[in-house]
Amino acid sequence: MSRAVIIGTGSCLPERVLTNADLAKMVDTSDEWITTRTGxxxxxxxxxxxxxxKLASEAARRALDMAGVTPAEVDMIVVGTISCEKAMPSCAxxxxxxxxxxxxxxxDINAACSGFLYGLDLADKYIHNNPDMKILVIGAENLSSRTNxxxxxxxVLFGDGAGACLVTGNDxxxxxxxxQLYxxxxxxxxxxxxxxPSLNPDLRTQESDGPFIKMVGKDVFRYAVRAMADAITTVLKKEGLVIADISLIVPHQANIRxxxxxxxxxxxxxxxxxxxxxxxxxxSAATVPIAMDEANREGRLQQGDLLLICTFGGGFTWGAALIRW
Incomplete structure (x- = not known):
């Protein structure tokens, strides 16, 4: 049976960097407060x-360049995002x-921070039926436009960026x-x-102070750790492996705690x-593919290595995937 193998990775970050010192000039915070609580x-x-x-497209170009594949050879594009600049058409x-x-x-796929993993799982299913397909799976976000x-x-938590993987069949x-997705x-x-639409008085179903990210941080933290760990345990059991067999774990980058x-x-x-x-x-959806691309380019992923990725996001959505590089 053919599986979806990653043959190219890419990422793209905006040029502007916002430091904790910059944020301390905008709200009541400090570098120490942010670093201690979030890393x-x-x-x-x-x-x-x-x-x-645009970020998604550049990340995709870099993945295609790594794989030596032209855009005309791509059969499918799936983007995990909650922050496309258009409601329609799709970011993809x-x-x-x-x-x-x-x-x-x-x-597009809207699964919040799990969007890339959901897309990668779907691409794998397509490739089971058509192993010659070349599929771009992208996670891309402009969360600064959705941040209060x-x-x-x-x-203090969110940033913008995009990561991409090009996958095709391998037997x-x-x-x-x-x-495993949840x-x-x-x-x-x-x-x-x-x-x-919730800002339109004729359509509004609840009070809203804007289309901004809202979070009950302590509860999210409590669910996220257990959910990702359980998802990892599940995929390891499917293959009869243990955590010691894994070369590298790339989780959703929410915060250091x-x-x-x-x-x-x-x-x-x-x-x-x-x-x-x-x-x-x-x-959000870009954290895992950005990290995968960095790890790949740093030489931390070698052919044959076992990689675990796991995510957790709004919905709630979460899951894990086990990949032989």
Missing amino acids: IKTRHIAQAGEETS CLVQKELEASNAFAF WQDRNTC QGRGILAS ADGRLWELLHMDSA ILKNLADYLSVPLEKIYINVHKYGNT
């Missing part, structure tokens, strides 16, 4: 001309236009070995963002978990 030191913020689709269609990938069909910059509890034992809509109020607690929960050294949240903050 975040800087985040990248999109400017004009760096819309979600804008990427298709930007790349001139005229042979690809394209659509007067709320110090959330504005030599490499690729996605196992995956959702629990009963908990949506703990992490959510109103859409633009979640990552440290995940390491403790799994009984693994923190060095086995890839961490870049200090540089980019939480870029």
Whole structure:
């Protein structure tokens, strides 16, 4: 059976860097307060001309370049995002236009921070039936446009960016070995963002202070660690493996406390978990593909290595995938 193997990775971050010192001039906070609670030191913020689709397109170009594949050879584009600059068309269609990938069909997935993983799992299913397909799976966000910059509890957390993977079929034992996705809509109020229509008085169903990210941080933290750890355990059991078999874990980069607690929960050294949240903050669906691209380009992923990725996001949505690189 053919599995979806990653043959190219790419990422793109906006040029502007917003430091904790910059934020301290905007809201009642400090570098010490932010670093202690989140581990975040800087985040990248999109400017004009760096819309979600533009970041996604550049990340995709870099993945294609690594793989030596042209846009015309791409069969499908799927983008995980909650922050496209357009409600319609999809971000994926804008990427298709930007790349001139005229042979690809394209659509978005809204699974918040799990969007990239949901897309990767779906791409794997397509490739089971058509192993010759070449599929771009992208996570891209412009969360700065959805952030309340007067709320110090959330504005310190988020950044903008995009990451992409190009996948195709492989029957030599490499690729996605196992995956597991979850959702629990009963908990949506703990992490959510109103859409633009809710600002229309004729359509509004509840009071809203804007289409900004709202979060009950303590509850999200409590659910996230356990959910990602359980998802990892599930995919390992599917393949008869244990955590010691894994070369690298790339989790959603929400904050350093979640990552440290995940390491403790799994009984693994923190060095086995890839961490870049200090540089980019939480870029939602983009965190995992950005981290995968960095790890790949740093040489931390070698052919045959076992990689675990896991995510947790609004919805709630979460999951994990086991990949032989």
